[in-house]
Amino acid sequence: MDLGSINPVLLVASIMVSATPILLAAIGEMVVEKAGVLNLGVEGMMITGAVVGFAVAVTSGNPYFGFLAAAAASAVLSLSFGVLTQFLLSNQVATGLGLTLVGLGLSSLIGKPYEGMKAPPISKVHIPGLSDMPVFGKMLFSHDVMIYVSLLLVVAVWAFLKYTRAGLILRAVGESHDSAHALGYKVVTVRLMAIFFGGACAGLGGAYLSLVRVPQWTEGMTAGAGWIALAIVVFASWRAGRVLIGAYLFGGVTVLQLNLQAAGANVPVALLSASPYLITIIVLVFISARGAHGAPGSLGRSFHASH
Amino acid sequence: MSDILLGIQGLTKAYPGVVANDDVSFDIQKGEIHALLGENGAGKSTLVKMIYGLVAPDKGAMTLDGQSFSPSKPSEARQNGVAMVFQHFSLFDALNVAENVALGMENPPPMRDLARRIREVSELYGLPLDPSRTVGTLSAGERQRVEIIRCLLQNPRLLIMDEPTSVLTPQEVEILFETLMQLKSEGTSILYISHKLEEIRAICDHATILRLGKKVGESTPSEASAKELAELMVGNSFAAPVARDVEKGAVLLEAKSLSLPAPGAFGTPLREVSFAVRAGEVLGIGGVAGNGQDELLAALSGERTSDGGTVLLKGNDISSDGPVARRDMGLLSAPEERLGHAAAPDMSLTENGVLTASRRESLVKNGLIDWRKAQGFTEAVIERFDVRTPGPDTAARALSGGNLQKYVVGREIHQNPEVLIVNQPTWGVDAAAAAAIRQALLDLAAKGAAIVVISQDLDELMEISDRFAALNEGRLSPAHPVADLNMEKIGLMMGGAHDMEVAHVHG
Numbered sequence: 109m110d111l112g113s114i115n116p117v118l119l120v121a122s123i124m125v126s127a128t129p130i131l132l133a134a135i136g137e138m139v140v141e142k143a144g145v146l147n148l149g150v151e152g153m154m155i156t157g158a159v160v161g162f163a164v165a166v167t168s169g170n171p172y173f174g175f176l177a178a179a180a181a182s183a184v185l186s187l188s189f190g191v192l193t194q195f196l197l198s199n200q201v202a203t204g205l206g207l208t209l210v211g212l213g214l215s216s217l218i219g220k221p222y223e224g225m226k227a228p229p230i231s232k233v234h235i236p237g238l239s240d241m242p243v244f245g246k247m248l249f250s251h252d253v254m255i256y257v258s259l260l261l262v263v264a265v266w267a268f269l270k271y272t273r274a275g276l277i278l279r280a281v282g283e284s285h286d287s288a289h290a291l292g293y294k295v296v297t298v299r300l301m302a303i304f305f306g307g308a309c310a311g312l313g314g315a316y317l318s319l320v321r322v323p324q325w326t327e328g329m330t331a332g333a334g335w336i337a338l339a340i341v342v343f344a345s346w347r348a349g350r351v352l353i354g355a356y357l358f359g360g361v362t363v364l365q366l367n368l369q370a371a372g373a374n375v376p377v378a379l380l381s382a383s384p385y386l387i388t389i390i391v392l393v394f395i396s397a398r399g400a401h402g403a404p405g406s407l408g409r410s411f412h413a414s415h
Numbered sequence: 416m417s418d419i420l421l422g423i424q425g426l427t428k429a430y431p432g433v434v435a436n437d438d439v440s441f442d443i444q445k446g447e448i449h450a451l452l453g454e455n456g457a458g459k460s461t462l463v464k465m466i467y468g469l470v471a472p473d474k475g476a477m478t479l480d481g482q483s484f485s486p487s488k489p490s491e492a493r494q495n496g497v498a499m500v501f502q503h504f505s506l507f508d509a510l511n512v513a514e515n516v517a518l519g520m521e522n523p524p525p526m527r528d529l530a531r532r533i534r535e536v537s538e539l540y541g542l543p544l545d546p547s548r549t550v551g552t553l554s555a556g557e558r559q560r561v562e563i564i565r566c567l568l569q570n571p572r573l574l575i576m577d578e579p580t581s582v583l584t585p586q587e588v589e590i591l592f593e594t595l596m597q598l599k600s601e602g603t604s605i606l607y608i609s610h611k612l613e614e615i616r617a618i619c620d621h622a623t624i625l626r627l628g629k630k631v632g633e634s635t636p637s638e639a640s641a642k643e644l645a646e647l648m649v650g651n652s653f654a655a656p657v658a659r660d661v662e663k664g665a666v667l668l669e670a671k672s673l674s675l676p677a678p679g680a681f682g683t684p685l686r687e688v689s690f691a692v693r694a695g696e697v698l699g700i701g702g703v704a705g706n707g708q709d710e711l712l713a714a715l716s717g718e719r720t721s722d723g724g725t726v727l728l729k730g731n732d733i734s735s736d737g738p739v740a741r742r743d744m745g746l747l748s749a750p751e752e753r754l755g756h757a758a759a760p761d762m763s764l765t766e767n768g769v770l771t772a773s774r775r776e777s778l779v780k781n782g783l784i785d786w787r788k789a790q791g792f793t794e795a796v797i798e799r800f801d802v803r804t805p806g807p808d809t810a811a812r813a814l815s816g817g818n819l820q821k822y823v824v825g826r827e828i829h830q831n832p833e834v835l836i837v838n839q840p841t842w843g844v845d846a847a848a849a850a851a852i853r854q855a856l857l858d859l860a861a862k863g864a865a866i867v868v869i870s871q872d873l874d875e876l877m878e879i880s881d882r883f884a885a886l887n888e889g890r891l892s893p894a895h896p897v898a899d900l901n902m903e904k905i906g907l908m909m910g911g912a913h914d915m916e917v918a919h920v921h922g
Contacts (some may be wrong), residue, residue: 118800273523280518287505290469291519292489405508 113204114367120247124344125361128258129154129313134344134351135265135308135339141341142269144282148204150187151334152211153182153307154314159215161315162325163222171230173317175228175254178315179308185211186307190300197410208334216327223332230254254316259352261309266348278302281405285411286301295411310334336388343392345402350395358388360385420445421466421497421573422483426475427459435461438475439630441623443573448595448605450615450636452627452648454845459608462625463575464825466606467499473878480572482764493521499575500559508551512561515550519565536567540594555703556587556872563594575606580614581805585873585906592618611640611874614847624648627684645846663881664694667865668715668746669727675714681709685714688891690884692834692865697856698894699880702871702909707889708869709751713839715867716748717741728834743774745833749824750840751869753816757823760812764804767811768793768826774863775830792829800825800849816845821852835859838869852919853879873905885909 133150140147157178165174189207192198230252233239238249269275281288281298289295317333318325336358344350361384369380421443428436438456443449450579450632453459464470466477468486477484478496486492489499517523524532530546537544537692542560550561559579566574576595580588595605595618610613615622616636624632624647632647673688685707691697712720715726716739726734736744750756752905758767769789773779777787793807800821804814811819824840840856841849857879860866869886870876877885879895884894885908892908 273517276510276514279510280514283507283509284505287507288518290501290505291488292493293518294470340443402509 113371117243117247119363119367120253123356123360123363124251124255125247125359126363127356128255129316129321130333130358131262131352131355132258132313132316132338133310134340134355135262135314135348136306137158137337138341138344138346138348139269139278139309140302141263141407142282142404143278143299144285144347144404144409145193145299145303145412146200146340146408147189147207147303147306148201149186149207149211149334150306150310150337151330152208153186153310154211154317154334154337155215155328155330156185156211157182157311158318158329159219159222159316159325161311162227162318164226165219165220165315165319166225170229170379171228174227174319175312175315178311180311182311182314183304183307185214186303186310187300189307190303193410194296194303197412200408200410206232212328213387219325219327223327225324225328227319230320233303245322252320254312254320258312262348262352275405279404282406285409287404289411289413293369295413299411310337313337318375334414336385339389340392343389343396343405345396346404349404350392353395354388354392357391358384363377394414404414418445419443419478421478421606422476422478423462423466423675424476426462426465426472426477428458428465428470430471434628436472439625439628440475441503441630443604445604445619446599446602448607449620450622451606451608451625452612452615452617452622452644452845453700454648457625457630457648459625460577461628462607463499463577463606466492466847467497467575487740490521491724493569493848496570498571498573499577500566500579501577506550506558506561509549510718511547511549511730512544512553513546515561516546516565516568517707519562520569530612532568533564536565538681539591540564540567540597541836542594551818554703556703557891559591561585563591566618567598571603573604573606575608577608577832579607580609584909585903587703588614612636613874616641623774641660648846660884663696664863665729666691667694667729668867669730670715671725671727673714673721673725675710675719675721677712678710678713683710683889685710688714688889690891690894692867694863694865695860696882697860697866697868699876699883699897700867700886700891701871701873701876701905702886703871706886708838708871708886710889711891712748712750712869715836716746716750723738734891737746739774742771746772746836747827747830747832747834748836749827749838751838753819753823754812758811758819761810763808763810764797764802764814764822765789765793765807767822768796768807771826771829791794796822796825796829799829800855817848820844821848824852827853831859831862832864834844834865834867835883836867836869839871841870841872841875847857849875883908 112294133154137147137150160181161174161178164177165171189203193200200414232250233256235249235252239245269279277293278298281293285295314330317329324327340351340354344354365380365383369377419442424440426436426439439462451459461470465472467489468489471487484495486495502644513526513533516533517529523529533544533546535559542564544557544560544564550558579591583591599605607619619636622634623630623635624634626648634647636644636645669691670688673685675685677684683706688711692699714721717736721734723734726733728744733741733744754760758769768785769778772792776792778785778792790807795808796802797804800824802825803818814822820843824837827835841852855874856866856868868876868880880897882894883897883900887891887909
């Protein structure tokens with residue numbers, strides 16, 4: 109095999125592109141779970157975001173309209189999950205699985221006319237100074253704006269949960285909804301807002317797939333990315349920094365194994381294809397085995413103010 | 416200008432099928448400690464929830480310091496100077512003390528200032544507390560301090576305390592009372608809810624007694640006896656357990672240097688626990704919550720197995736046997752947590768009965784459940800322990816806490832065990848029902864069973880135990896005959912003495 113054919117600059121750059129959809133979806137889902145809600149519909153919301161984002165971007169010619177529309181569409185879709193689980197107290201697991209099925213079906217319906225089309229290109233950000241640096245400039249500082257948005261989002265979520273009062277209330281609601289209610293906090297409102305945010309993030313992640321990473325629309329194109337995002341949240345022990353590590357690890361191994369396949373590595377292709385899933389899970393299991401797991405105390409439990 | 420802080424006139428609140436409060440009126444004076452007395456289901460909680468803005472009354476009015484007062488949510492009550500310490504602490508285990516306090520405040524200062532103020536106030540009132548500790552690692556007494564300090568930081572005019580001493584050591588109770596007296600001297604009014612009549616007699620200036628949602632009396636507790644108060648509350652006199660003199664038989668249950676690691680991040684390890692209980696004997700195990708009570712019950716019931724030779728039943732090593740094998744041998748247990756541990760909340764009482772009694776009462780034949788027999792067993796328990804429920808098909812969740820407690824403890828007693836281990840057998844049960852449960856335990860002992868009662872209610876332990884031992888951080892003190900003990904010795908056995916200091920404000 110010929111490892112020389114792998115260009116490290118391009119490798120790192122494509123790892124970032126590969127990791128971003130999962131990172132966006134996972135950071136949103138982390139906020140949802142921190143509020144005590146388990147939304148298994150990430151996959152459905154991602155693919156809805158992918159198709160709506162693609163359709164709007166193609167129609168308007170502007171990829172940023174696509175991202176906005178994707179976030180809005182997935183957030184609205186997630187609200188259906190919110191209404192069902194928060195007001196009608198339906199089972200969160202079943203409703204989340206239903207949301208995934210709805211999203212997959214809806215997206216192939218909407219996406220039919222757009223198959224085979226090409227997404228409008230998204231421009232790279234040029235940061236004076238940084239982007240002109242040798243090696244690193246091209247590796248880290250010559251990407252589209254959404255990659256930086258996703259990284260800023262991780263920092264923002266971390267700071268929000270750690271330092272703000274609203275973040276404290278959100279964690280409290282996820283930790284013990286009965287106690288939060290007794291103190292007079294609006295459990296259902298907080299959870300709906302978290303679900304809405306999680307939906308918007310998943311939508312952005314999906315749109316990044318169809319507008320940047322691939323970039324075209326094919327049916328079922330998320331191919332399990334939503335489930336990986338869910339797993340990353342759990343194994344990252346609900347911490348923003350670890351979600352970032354997990355997403356980049358998964359993205360990294362995905363790109364690396366593609367490069368290895370292309371370079372003709374003497375490893376069965378099936379094993380290489382499975383490696384991102386295996387390695388991500390193994391590494392995160394080791395991370396989470398070390399410390400406290402920190403699952404929010406009320407995760408997945410329905411709240412009703414009658415008690 | 417009157418001295419009435421909170422006036423309550425004709426408060427009424429009905430829920431479907433039950434009137435929780437019916438035309439209740441009373442006044443709380445400024446700077447008084449006012450007791451609210453009543454059995455389970457007498458409507459105390461509903462009344463307090465209306466004052467705190469969690470529930471809106473159907474009828475009636477309240478005045479606070481002469482102004483009309485009708486809080487629509489707790490934050491409004493807090494803004495008006497009404498603060499509340501809940502019975503089931505409204506705390507968040509995974510958050511630290513300062514974060515928990517911040518959640519209970521309207522406009523909390525930045526975290527660093529808040530931590531400093533928590534230290535100041537906690538020292539001022541003799542309630543030492545570290546703002547950066549995670550609440551999940553605190554003892555019940557320390558958790559209550561978090562609640563109290565959360566209230567005190569907002570300079571309340573009225574402090575509501577719901578069953579505050581149920582989880583405290585005698586020394587901690589003393590500290591709490593000093594704090595309450597100090598608050599009273601500063602002009603704060605306190606609404607004090609408790610089952611413990613002696614406490615109410617000790618510190619309350621005035622008492623309002625509720626029964627079945629109605630106010631049935633008023634009293635000056637220091638001038639009434641505990642028995643008089645209890646009769647007002649219950650409506651008829653109840654029997655205290657009869658002392659008995661039973662010949663003690665052979666050792667039935669023995670623990671020898673029983674050690675187990677902590678089951679989870681917030682658990683307590685058991686350290687070299689040793690004791691022996693004879694037939695006909697009741698061993699009382701006291702201690703502040705979170706010192707290994709749940710872990711000890713799990714190790715004795717068989718939920719967690721231990722090293723060989725550490726748990727012996729009638730001389731046989733049962734350390735590696737699970738709960739079913741131990742039940743077959745005559746060792747039964749009733750854990751503390753009613754919903755989720757002692758009973759499956761959404762299953763009926765009959766189904767819950769089958770879960771523990773199927774083998775001893777042979778409720779299962781050829782692998783099929785004999786529902787008629789199971790129902791008979793359940794009805795017998797309901798009848799014998801006066802469980803108030805529409806019937807055996809009612810879901811466990813639908814029973815009030817006290818009634819479910821009667822059922823889960825009664826279910827084990829009714830199976831005539833040779834050894835019975837119970838944790839908090841009368842927690843949240845009203846005085847009359849608690850007396851009935853204790854009497855049933857004593858009757859069982861009189862028939863030759865060995866009984867281990869783990870409880871945080873020291874009065875209860877003193878009443879029914881032959882010998883007493885205390886758990887502290889997973890260690891069990893040697894057991895002493897109850898006749899040789901006084902409250903002070905017990906407090907020292909419980910080991911809560913090291914971080915205690917009496918309130919020392921104003922010099």
